[in-house]
Amino acid sequence: MERILIVDDVDLNRKILKYLFKSIYNNVIIDEAENGIIALQMMKNENYDLTFLDIHMPKMNGDEVVKKFREFENKNSKDRSNIIALSGSLEENNDYDKNFLHMVTDYMIKPITKDKILKAVKMCGYSKSVRFE
Numbered sequence: 001m002e003r004i005l006i007v008d009d010v011d012l013n014r015k016i017l018k019y020l021f022k023s024i025y026n027n028v029i030i031d032e033a034e035n036g037i038i039a040l041q042m043m044k045n046e047n048y049d050l051t052f053l054d055i056h057m058p059k060m061n062g063d064e065v066v067k068k069f070r071e072f073e074n075k076n077s078k079d080r081s082n083i084i085a086l087s088g089s090l091e092e093n094n095d096y097d098k099n100f101l102h103m104v105t106d107y108m109i110k111p112i113t114k115d116k117i118l119k120a121v122k123m124c125g126y127s128k129s130v131r132f133e
């Protein structure tokens with residue numbers, strides 16, 4: 001795992017996730033995006049090993065970003081990249097149908113913790129590269 005993207009409209013949420021992630025994987029390059037439109041462009045331009053994607057954002061929601069990005073991957077015969085959806089609550093997650101959940105690798109309910117990050121990373125098949133403090 002070399003490069004990841006953190007997408008969240010709340011600056012503090014990005015900072016927390018970045019801090020927690022860096023405390024586990026200190027050599028990974030972390031890019032950030034504050035809305036779905038910027039995120040989608042970055043995802044098309046860069047092959048991220050993993051993207052943490054907030055669901056509720058202004059301008060373009062996370063679910064729309066995922067749909068558009070999966071279309072882009074299909075059109076360009078690219079493998080499905082790892083996307084972890086971030087949702088604010090279990091209730092929020094109920095707003096989304098199973099089709100959406102099938103489009104992402106996994107999802108995390110905020111607040112984000114180290115354990116949740118480790119579980120999500122494991123879902124992406126990166127468990128062997130885990131480095132403990």
Ligand SMILES: [Mg+2]
Nearest residue numbers: 009054056057
């Ligand atoms: Mg949000």
